[in-house]
Amino acid sequence: MKLFAVIGNPITHSISPILHNKAMLDLGLECSYSRFELSNGSDIISKFKALSLSGANVTVPYKEFALNLSDKVCDTAKAIGSANTLVLKNQKIYAYNTDADGFLKSIKDFKGIKKALVIGAGGTAKAISYILNKNDIEVCILNRSKHRFSDFINFRCYDWTDFKSEQFDIVVNTTSAGLKDDSLCTPIELLEQVLCDSQFAFDVIYGKKTPFLKLADKYNLTYKDGKDMLLFQAVLAFNLFFDNAFDEEKIEKSMREVLNLKL
Ligand code: NDP
8 A cells, every 4th residue: 555644843734634535535546645743854754764655745844855855856846945745756755846836726717917926935935936937927026024035036026115016917925924813914005005906816825714815805806715726736746646647637626525625
């Protein structure tokens, strides 16, 4: 039986096991997917091997360790600087990043996007700005502080003090503001200025309507939370585990059924 797991810390909240086990069951695969809490990121590869895993998903705070300690890294993960999927192939561990393409798939119904404002400058902002830029969408970064801007050398970056409002087709919140409280990702005046002139809004947080999405709704934007991004990064990781042997739509259908029950 092939074994898989999601590795991170904390990990009890992760719904990856539910998604992957459902798809494995529906596709008749003799596999099992569990969760593993790791206390030291530098142990990620030795744990992967000790658990005899065929593949793993990696979550906060170990995506950089996964990238740096793998045998081979795909170009997307290299460009973003983090990996969320590890796959064992011919005794070597390959690292991938499916967050970026998962995000892109989740906004496929948002047509005609040419210019995006990405709020936040952490790991998720890096993945999202990379994939938008790769798809010829102009990206501007807005963060509360400047200390992470060296990770975004190809982008225009602003903090709250030097940002001047302009027109964007989509505004993406990649911060964790609003996850556990009712805080907004930027001061409300800044956000109101951009939202009133935008068409789409996306929040990577899932399972709740954040203050950011409430404001987007107030300004009549078409908006989405991060549920589909979560779903599609899992679908893409699943197919990497099995060398693209399965129909993406079938995996998506299985995972979506169980995700809809959870969120
Ligand atoms: P990081 O810690 O790498 O970055 C967090 C960013 O958010 C930083 O830029 C930080 O600013 C900013 N920030 C944090 N709190 C606030 C706040 N209260 N107000 C304004 N800015 C704030 O986090 P990640 O990028 O790894 O994760 C961000 C979110 O994305 C998490 O909520 C995570 O759950 C979600 N996520 C969702 C996924 C999905 O599939 N839907 C996939 C991956 C992540 P500063 O630089 O000043 O500290």
